[in-house]
Amino acid sequence: MNKKSKQEYQKMVEKASPNSNLILDCIKAFVIGGLICCIGQVITNLFEYYGFSQNDLGIYTSSVLIFIASFMTGMGWYSKLGKFAGAGSVVPITGFSNSITSPAIEFKKEGYILGVGAKIFIIAGPVILYGILTSMAVGIIYYILK
Amino acid sequence: MAKRIGKQSVKFDKSISIKSTAATVGPKEGEGPLGKYFDVVLEDILAGEKSWEKAESKIVSNNMKLAVEKSKIGMDKIDYILAGDLLNQGSGSNYGVRDFNIPFFGLYGACSTFGESMCLGGILIESGAAENVLVGASSHFCAAEKQFRFPLDLGTQRPLTTTWTVTGDGAAVLSNEDNSPYITAITTGKMVDLGITDANNMGAAMAPAAAQAICSNFKDFDITPDYYDLIITGDLGKVGMELTTKLLKEEGYDISKNFTDCGVEIFDPVSQDTHAGGSGCACSATVFSSYFYEKVKRGELKRILFVPTGALMSSTSVQQGESIPGIAHAAVIENKRGNN
Amino acid sequence: MDYLKAFIVGGLICVIGQILIDKTKLTSARILVLFVVSGCILGGLGLYEPLVRFANAGATVPLPGFGYALAKGVMNEIDTSGITGILTGGLKASAAGITVAIVCGFLASLIFNPKEK
Structure with a gap:
């Protein structure tokens, strides 16, 4: 069996491995992702209607969505949604919230410092790190060009 | 005394009896097609403990006691x-x-651990170092997901090639008493790595090792696949089974007629949404210790080749981009001794 | 009309993510990083702003919107407080989102236990 080249075997594996249905996956991601954004729009419009400051509408909207997603994660609903929607529930800000709440719950047995405290960032940590790094790079270039 | 045969095999001289077995599984496995064969089906995946890791140890302890009691x-x-887990x-x-x-x-042999423990147990008894x-x-599904993958509540899709880690424990009491069924020979697997890096496709990573071990068994004993009533691998799943069949065909052995896999048997992929099948140390351990053990004991299967398979990566090696080596240990289990 | 635009643009951004997941086997953690970084770069180049004006929540709710907010925050901060804005702008802009997310995560860990799938 060791005689077989890795490339040959890789080809065999690709043939034997079932692929997910890309079209169907995309439709599900489109509908759920779109709906989450719609809900975001509803929240924004509501805050606007009740006279909240135009500048902070984004903050309020994100906060409400993050709270809802965190609650759904705790109830065990978000993983079910994610199974159906794939990227449709990963890409919106709700997916970011889910990526923070899920490890926080999972690692509580290891204590509140090195369990919850450290592991809460296992997925969000990289997002924040590279987000901030990129924003600094954008800032430096913007400052030089200004 | 035990006789070494060929490169990888040993034939036992003494009677190595599998005196008794016991299998405890979680709720999902209990709902599967083999549910009624298990000794204990837990209603609660936490087994009344505070964490999944504690639950696994409790399952191990209780199930091992049950196996000894039955013997x-x-x-x-x-x-x-001799025992191990993930x-x-x-x-x-x-x-x-x-x-x-x-x-x-x-022991650590990933999902091949049950095969490893049976082979080593047989050697201990054969050598006279032990009687029983x-x-x-x-x-444990949750403990394994937590250690190897992502938090359970993270909303992700599992690719269709993934397998579902079985929750449970399979145990057996091996003894030098004369009591059917027997382990009559073993073929110890080698590490085989054909460069698979996708940790979501463990069947593909393990298939070359399974094929290698089965092929060596045939060559060492100079037999053909029909020597066995059934060849049973551990947790290759659908993808791995197909690949193993193809790899062996290339070596000139057709096992398609008498080949099955514990991972394929334990779940119903459609209603239980387990994709390619079951996996984990407990997969081969529980399915053998209940379903197949009884079949051999009753003589419905006279001679089987039991081949638990393991993927020997760690979460660190996967993150470092290492490919996943596989291993498979084969045990010949017979209803009567001296069939040949 | 607001809602239709948000639905279509938001949905399409998710479809890009889905194609990446299915075709490249990227984990969702990598998708999140990729989307925030690209949103930030597009925001810096001024290319994301029009999309936000067109689709509103459809562009701000998906993660590139988070990246866009980082870029916009840095640039605004530089405009108002000069060079220190490079250091403070990003975290200031994302402060609310991150704070709410980790507070909710912490509270959830007090209340909930992980659920088996």
Whole structure:
């Protein structure tokens, strides 16, 4: 069996491995992702209607969505949604919230410092790190060009 | 004395009897097609404990006691325990047997551990070092996901090639008494790595090792696939089974007629949404210790080749981009001794 | 009309993510990083702003919107407080989102236990 080249075997594996249905996956991601954004729009419009400051509408909207997603994660609903929607529930800000709440719950047995405290960032940590790094790079270039 | 045959095999001279077995599984496995064969089906995946890791150790402890009870040998007559699991440092088994007060060898062969423990147990008895050996292997879906993948509540899709880690423990009491069925020979697997890096396709990573071990068994004993009523691999799943069949065909062996896999047998992929099948140490351990053990004991299967398979990566090696080596240990299990 | 635009643009951004997941086997953690970084770069180049004006929540709710907010925050901060804005702008802009997310995560860990799938 060791005689077989890795490339040959890789080809065999690709043939034997079932692929997910890309079209169907995309439709599900489109509908759920779109709906989450719609809900975001509803929240924004509501805050606007009740006279909240135009500048902070984004903050309020994100906060409400993050709270809802965190609650759904705790109830065990978000993983079910994610199974159906794939990227449709990963890409919106709700997916970011889910990526923070899920490890926080999972690692509580290891204590509140090195369990919850450290592991809460296992997925969000990289997002924040590279987000901030990129924003600094954008800032430096913007400052030089200004 | 045991006779070494060919490059990888050993034929036992003494009677190595599988005196008794016991299988405990979680709720999902209990709902599967083999549900009615298991000794204990837990209603609660936490088994009344505070964490999944503690639950696994409790399952190990209770199930091993059950196996010994069924053997009617008595705990004080057990000379060694050989056991392993998937958790870091083998903690599932270590904590499971810590109150047993019996000499213990902790094993790690990933999902091939049950095969490894049976082979080594057989060698211990054959050598005269032991009369009775308790062997076993366990895994826990939630504890394994937590250690190897992502948090359970993270909303992700599992690719269709993934397998579902079985929750449970399978254990057997091996004895030098004359009692059917018997382990009559073993073929110890080698590490085989054909460069698979996708940790979501373990069947593909393990298939070359399974094919290698089965092929060596045929060559060492100079037999053909029909020598066995059934060849049973551990947790290759649908993808791995197909690949193993193809790899062996290229070597000139057609096993498509008498080949199955514990991972394929344990779940119904459609209603249970387990994709390619079951996996984990407990997959081969529980399915053998219930369903197949009884079949061989009753003589419905006279001679089987039992081949638990393991993918020997760690979460660190995967992150470092290493490919995943596989291993498979084969045991010949027969209803009667001296069939040939 | 607001809602239709948000639905279509938001949905399409998710479809890009889905194609990446299915075709490249990227884990969701990598997708999140990729989307925030690209949103930030597009925001810096001034290319994301029009999309936000067109689709509103459809562009701000998906993660590139988070990246866009980082870029916009840095640039605004530089405009108002000069060079220190490079250091403070990003975290200031994302402060609310991150704070709410980790507070909710912490509270959830007090209340909930992980659920088996």
